[in-house]
Amino acid sequence: MTQRFRATAVVLDIEGTTSATRHVTDVLYPYSRRRFARLLTERWDEPEVRAAVEQVRELLDEPEADARRVERALGAWLDEDRKVTPLKSLQGIIWAEGFARGDLTAHFYPDVVPVLRRWHARGARLYVYSSGSVSAQRSWFGHTPQGDLRPLVSGFFDTRTAGPKTASASYRAITAATGVPPAATLFLSDRASELDAAREAGWLTGALTRPEEPHGASDRTAHPAARSFTDIDLDLELAEGTV
Known part of the structure; x- marks a missing residue:
């Protein structure tokens, strides 16, 4: 089932969301x-x-x-x-x-990169928020089989620059840094506790429920669920007037 969101910015978790936990x-x-x-x-x-x-x-x-x-x-x-x-x-x-x-290469699920490129081409602002350090995030997105993906990303956040991922204050800090209204910001993650915190901060939330992931089979009825990025549709035009 396709999940549709009125959002101009998407904040991405990495492990279990864009990429396989087992690779990490x-x-x-x-x-x-x-x-x-x-x-x-x-x-x-x-x-x-x-x-x-x-x-x-x-x-x-x-x-x-x-x-x-x-x-x-x-x-x-x-x-x-x-x-x-x-x-x-x-x-x-x-x-x-x-x-x-060249010892390491990042992993992305096959559905992720084409969708990120499409969203970016349409004008969506993409951000990354992971427990891994900003340095690690930049290395991850910079060294992939699909090439350097860092030009797609407008900013990177970690627990040092934003705060714990289960605290709503962290998402408010990211809102202050990006300038994107909470109601026009979509957070994608495989962890319910993180999604709960983002929703408390006024963000839109989408749960990635990949069956091969350790958290992918959990019941997340409180958040719209998608098994892959191809099940997510951004309505950028409707989101432009969101305040």
């Missing part, structure tokens, strides 16, 4: 795990790494935690699939280098 957990996570120790040992004093380390220490309540202790904490959070900002920041550094070297 089976390819990207192990790649970062193998490289945490070297990153922390060789680049400990770099500002971005140092800032993430300090955040890890704060979360552990261990101000003197050394590189080995930080690595163990990162590994434990990875095992738990915790959406922890310093973990995502350090992964972003590692993944950006992996994409640049």
Whole structure:
């Protein structure tokens, strides 16, 4: 069933929505795990790494935690699939280098890229909001089998720049940054808790219920559901007057 939305902007989740969760957990996570120790040992004093380390220490309540202790904490959070900002920041550094070297390539479901290109050509503004760092998001969209998709995207947001994805205040922060009215902003995600928060902020919401995804079979009767991007129709003309 096609879901129709009056929206001029679409904010995209990545994992489970545009892209397969298994590609992240089976390819990207192990790649970062193998490289945490070297990153922390060789680049400990770099500002971005140092800032993430300090955040890890704060979360552990261990101000003197050394590189080995930080690595163990990162590994434990990875095992738990915790959406922890310093973990995502350090992964972003590692993944950006992996994409640049050609070690990594992003995954998008076949239905996604043609629809994004069509929406962009029609004038829709596309944004990304993911728990992965902005650096990781840019690497992901920049290194795909379909080419560099970053020109399609007007902006990237993560938990550091916007806030937690289950907090309505995060979506209000994105509204303030984009200037697009909440009622003309559509958020697409596979997670009900995120969609609930976006709706509370006044956004339109669409649930991706891909059967192969771990959250894709959940009951989301509170949000219009689509199994692929081809089941989503944007009514840009009607949305132009939305306030």
